[in-house]
Amino acid sequence: MGGMTNADEPRWLSRDELAAWLANSALMISLPAALDARMQRESQLTFFEYMVLSVLSEEPEHTLQMSDLAARTSASLSRLSHVVGRLEKRELLRRARIPGSGRRTAATLTGAGHQIVVAAAPGHVAAVREYLIDNLDADDLTALRRIGTAVQKAISD
Amino acid sequence: MGGMTNADEPRWLSRDELAAWLANSALMISLPAALDARMQRESQLTFFEYMVLSVLSEEPEHTLQMSDLAARTSASLSRLSHVVGRLEKRELLRRARIPGSGRRTAATLTGAGHQIVVAAAPGHVAAVREYLIDNLDADDLTALRRIGTAVQKAISD
DNA sequence: AAAGATTGAAAATTCAATCTTT
DNA sequence: AAAGATTGAATTTTCAATCTTT
Numbered sequence: 436m437g438g439m440t441n442a443d444e445p446r447w448l449s450r451d452e453l454a455a456w457l458a459n460s461a462l463m464i465s466l467p468a469a470l471d472a473r474m475q476r477e478s479q480l481t482f483f484e485y486m487v488l489s490v491l492s493e494e495p496e497h498t499l500q501m502s503d504l505a506a507r508t509s510a511s512l513s514r515l516s517h518v519v520g521r522l523e524k525r526e527l528l529r530r531a532r533i534p535g536s537g538r539r540t541a542a543t544l545t546g547a548g549h550q551i552v553v554a555a556a557p558g559h560v561a562a563v564r565e566y567l568i569d570n571l572d573a574d575d576l577t578a579l580r581r582i583g584t585a586v587q588k589a590i591s592d
Numbered sequence: 593m594g595g596m597t598n599a600d601e602p603r604w605l606s607r608d609e610l611a612a613w614l615a616n617s618a619l620m621i622s623l624p625a626a627l628d629a630r631m632q633r634e635s636q637l638t639f640f641e642y643m644v645l646s647v648l649s650e651e652p653e654h655t656l657q658m659s660d661l662a663a664r665t666s667a668s669l670s671r672l673s674h675v676v677g678r679l680e681k682r683e684l685l686r687r688a689r690i691p692g693s694g695r696r697t698a699a700t701l702t703g704a705g706h707q708i709v710v711a712a713a714p715g716h717v718a719a720v721r722e723y724l725i726d727n728l729d730a731d732d733l734t735a736l737r738r739i740g741t742a743v744q745k746a747i748s749d
Numbered sequence: 750a751a752a753g754a755t756t757g758a759a760a761a762t763t764c765a766a767t768c769t770t771t
Numbered sequence: 772a773a774a775g776a777t778t779g780a781a782t783t784t785t786c787a788a789t790c791t792t793t
Contacts, residue, residue, distance in 0.1 A: 445714040452725050455733045458740025459724065460643070463620050464666040469747045471763095481783090486617070502753060509621040514784060516755055521783095538753050538792045557602040567616065568609050570742040576612045578735035583615025585727040590626045628785095638761090659775060671762060673777055678761090695770045695775050752793075762783070771774075 466566060473562050478555035483508065485559055487518060488527060488544065488552040497544035500533065504542055509587075527551060623723060630719050635712035640665065642716055644675060645684060645701065645709040654701035657690065661699060666744075684708060 448456060470482040478485070490507045491497050499507070505515045519542055522528050527548035533539040544552070571579065605613060627639040635642070647664045648654050656664070662672045676699055679685050684705035690696040701709070728736065 445717050446721065447717060448720070448725065451733055451737075455728075455737040455740070456720055456725065458737045458744075460740075461666045462740040462743045463624050464640075465747050466743055467620050468666075483621075500753090501755095509618045509625075511785080512754060513756090513786080517784075520755085536753095536792085540754065560602050560604060563605070563613055564603065566746045567739075567743055568605065568613065570746050571612075571739060574731075575735050575739055576608055578732050579739060580608075580612040580615045582724075582728060582732055582736060583612070583617075583619040585732075586619045586623055586724055587615075589723045589727050590622050640761095657775090658777095668763080669776060670764080670778090674762075677777085693770085693775095697776065750793100752791100754790085754792105756787100756789075758786090758788100760783100760785070762781100764781080765779095767778075768776085769774100770776105771772100 469566055470562055474555065474559060477558045478551070480551070480555055483510070484518060484522060485552070485555055487515070487522065488548055489556070489559075491528065491542060491544045492549060492552045497549065498541050501530075501540045501542060522548070626723055627719055631712065631716065634715045635708070637708070637712055640667070641675060641679060642709070642712055644672070644679065645705055646713070646716075648685065648699060648701045649706060649709045654706065655698050658687075658697045658699060679705070 467482055474480050474482055474485055480488070486508045487504065490504060491499055501515060501519070502512060504519075505512045508515065510518075519528065519530065523530060523542075526545055528542050528544050530540050530542050533541050568576075624639055631637050631639055631642055637645070643665045644661065647661060648656055658672060658676070659669060661676075662669045665672065667675075676685065676687065680687060680699075683702055685699050685701050687697050687699050690698050725733075
């Protein structure tokens with residue numbers, strides 16, 4: 436008895452925890468898909484591509500180092516590198532070595548890139564409102580913020 | 593003035609709405625990725641594959657029609673069909689025409705499939721607790737459930 | 750060796766077309 | 772024609788290896 440073949444009995448989810456988890460799973464799967472579909476249709480950008488351009492557009496010089504951009508968009512450097520490569524091919528941004536630093540690269544929005552974010556923004560906000568924000572009350576909003584922050588912290592530990 | 597070249601000024605997000613949205617975006621991107629990485633490592637299953645097998649395991653006959661399985665896992669029929677094809681090749685489930693109905697197909701868990709879900713479940717629950725549930729209080733939990741449900745409804749409309 | 754970033758191959762997902770049954 | 776499901780091709784993402792600079 437009490438040998439090593441069985442792990443301790445895990446703490447299973449309660450009814451309420453399971454319901455919350457299932458609702459969250461559906462959200463995690465469906466919301467990005469819905470956003471992607473709609474943004475592709477309206478702006479020729481995926482949700483993730485929009486995030487990349489949008490984050491850049493909020494920077495003072497429309498510029499950010501690749502690894503910082505990865506952190507801001509919650510992406511791996513590899514994924515970002517591929518996506519940025521495609522966006523660069525479309526001339527929506529360009530990459531350049533950061534002067535003085537031989538190994539850092541920065542991505543900078545082009546004029547066309549800036550235009551496309553500006554044009555896509557209203558549709559993006561409308562979708563975010565329609566699918567998420569406008570369905571929530573003030574308490575939900577603060578809870579959502581807390582939850583997202585807590586998850587990020589838990590994952591990065 | 594008032595022509596058709598400009599859309600109406602959209603209702604931009606307030607500071608709090610934006611914060612909630614950014615937190616949610618990080619959650620939507622990071623949580624599935626973290627879960628995937630951990631489940632792959634521990635169980636040779638992606639998060640989505642686990643969902644598929646897990647949903648089947650909760651059915652009376654460990655069986656569900658493809659389109660129902662798609663609905664339960666929030667997936668497109670096309671995605672499900674590919675994933676189920678791979679799981680079938682690994683002999684974790686099998687497909688068969690539903691008797692009497694010439695166009696419906698049902699997926700059924702095999703013995704090996706059931707074993708692998710049972711073996712993966714504790715790790716899955718532990719990850720869900722560590723990354724999400726155990727960081728939330730009772731209010732967050734009910735909010736999360738409400739939010740997930742509201743989003744699903746908004747998207748399906 | 751670690752940090753910053755890229756690359757190509759492999760795996761997964763999406764998209765559009767297709768097939769069968771109702 | 773619509774419902775249920777599958778398929779192959781194109782796209783995207785992941786994984787592991789690589790390269791350069793510090």
